[in-house]
Amino acid sequence: MKSAVETLEPTRAKLTVEVSYEELKPSIDHAYSHIAEQVNVPGFRKGKVPARIIDQRVGRAAVIEHAVNDALPNLYRDAVAETGIKPLGQPEVDVTEVPNLTGAVGGQLTFTAEVDVRPEITLPDLSTYEIAVDSVEVTDEDVEQRLESLRERFGTLVGVDRAAADDDFVSIDLRATVGEEEVDSVTGTSYQVGAGTMLEGMDEAITGLSAGESTTFTTTLVGGERAGEEAEVTVTVNSVKERELPAADDEFAELASEFDTIEELRADLREQVGKDKNSNRAVAARDQLLERLRGEIEFPLPKNAVDAEIKAHLEAEGKAEDDPHGEEVREDTEKAMRDQFILDELAQALEVQVGQNELLEFLLSTSRQYGMDPNEFIQSAGQAGQIPVFAGELARNKALAVALRKVKVVDGEGKDVDLSDFIGSDDEDAAAALAEAAAVADAAEPAVESADSAESADSGDSADSADSGDSADSAESAPSAD
Structure with a gap:
């Protein structure tokens, strides 16, 4: 041949x-x-x-x-x-x-x-890169904010005979109409005033209402068949509760932690905040490195591959190929593909390898993010032929972490920053540590277990509830001689 x-x-x-x-x-x-x-x-x-x-x-x-x-x-x-x-x-x-x-x-x-x-990509000399991250300083305010979050987890909801205000927990009924037609209604749903997690304008409507009072406001529906339409929403407050926090004393320290005194607990929280800020620095360094690579590496994108990605995106949303939304997502699609090409080239240049144990751990971690049983997730991914896609994603994550080893990272005072806890060394894996750092950085309350979806503000005394707030990898396809 x-x-x-x-x-x-x-x-x-x-x-x-x-x-x-x-x-x-x-x-x-x-x-x-x-x-x-x-x-x-x-x-x-x-x-x-x-x-x-x-x-x-x-x-x-x-x-x-x-x-x-x-x-x-x-x-x-x-x-x-x-x-x-x-x-x-x-x-x-x-x-x-x-x-x-x-x-x-x-x-x-x-x-x-x-x-x-794939386009030809020339990588810069990473040893010439210097990235600056924030200095780590843990203030008393940081510690008190962390302690406040922990106290909120152990707070209780107490009914009050007054109008609803910010941070209160209310039980409400909602009824939405478009013209004369009722399009949706809910009863007895729980909500924390000021959370901003429901309809636009609802916080302002609820504030100042007492139990048994109602008001109507105009908003734009964000879900269902009538999404995007303007509706009149009537909200009725059934009850108002506020959260009472336990005192920050030795008794609370024994209740909420393994420590006997509140000062021991504060010291531990200070250490946790420091670790979290270091995690944030590792993630910030990673993001800065990728942003710099984006800015310094120029190459053309394959139009057909971009169009195929957009088509797949539209099909997943049940939209036609010529839907205007396709052009709306083009910029994000091109950015994602550009990042993928850069990181793939980086992985190849750094000779990044993905072991079976690494891939398994990555799949287990991903299954938890999706809230799926690990065995079912892995089986489903295998049947859909997605395992190579996950392996590629892991290789890219690992490549970025390994690349950080070659970059000089300094703090605000110009002092060298040691990120080895998050990017590993030549003899150990980097991707898992950096991914863990990113997960910590993304968490709402990193050092304290995130609150479970709690009971409704009406049904229990716990205050927890109201806090809730094919790609460029496509393999060579088998052609036919049609």
Whole structure:
């Protein structure tokens, strides 16, 4: 087999592949055998029909077509490996020459395959990079805020005979109408005034209402079939409660922690805040590194690959291919693809490898993020062919962490910052530690277990409840000679 590659555009290539009759003959023989199993010819048993009879009854052209379609996927993959191109998505295949159709031995198969390819990317010298992050200073205010969060977890809700104010917990009924039509209603739902997690304008409407009082306000619906429409919403307050916090004393320290005194608890919270701020610095360094790489590396994106991503996005939302929303998400799609290409190149340059144990841990962590049973998540991902996608994502995360080892990181005073706890060393894994740091940085209350979705403000005394607030990786696809 001979193959040659022609660059049509910076992100598109054309393969020309020539396959001799002898190389294609196994596929031709297999085509005869397969057709012989399917045709009924008087005087011959199935599977025993001679080639010349098949040529007479079915036609040599059908045999060659069968053989070519059977051989093309492997021939294409071999040509990709031989030429070293990095294809994206489905190739456009055109068969330009086939072996003799007269039954005589000879001729060759020739086909072309046009396909998007990964852009050429030149990485900068990371050893020249210097990234500045904040100095770590834990203030008394930081500690008191953390202590306040912990006290809130152990607070109780107490009914009050007054109008609702910020941070109060209310039980409310809602009724929404568009014109004369009622489009939605709920009763007895719990809400913390000022949380801003429901309808726009509701906080202002509730503030100042006492139990048994109602008001109506105009807002834009954000969910359901009438999303985006303007509606009149009537809200009725059933009850008002405020949260009482336990005193910050030794008794509370014993209740809420393993410590005997409030000062011991404060000291532990101070240490936790320091660890969290260091985690935030690691994440900030990671984000700055990626942002700098984005700004300094220029390369064209394959338009077909971007369009395919947008099409898949629209299909997932049940929208037509020409829906205007496609152009709205183009910028984000291009940004995500650009990041992916940069990190893939980084992973290759740094020779990042993903071990089975690392991948398993990554899948387990991802399953927890989705709130799914790990076994079901992994099984579902395997059936959908998504395991390689997750492996690619892990490799990119790991590449960014490993890249940080080559970058000089300093604090606001110009002092070197040691991020080894979060990016590992040459002898240990980095991705898991950095991912854990990112998870801590993203958490609402990093050092204190996040509150469970708590009981409604009406049904219990706990105050917990009201706090609630295919890609460029597509592998080389098997073409056909349609």
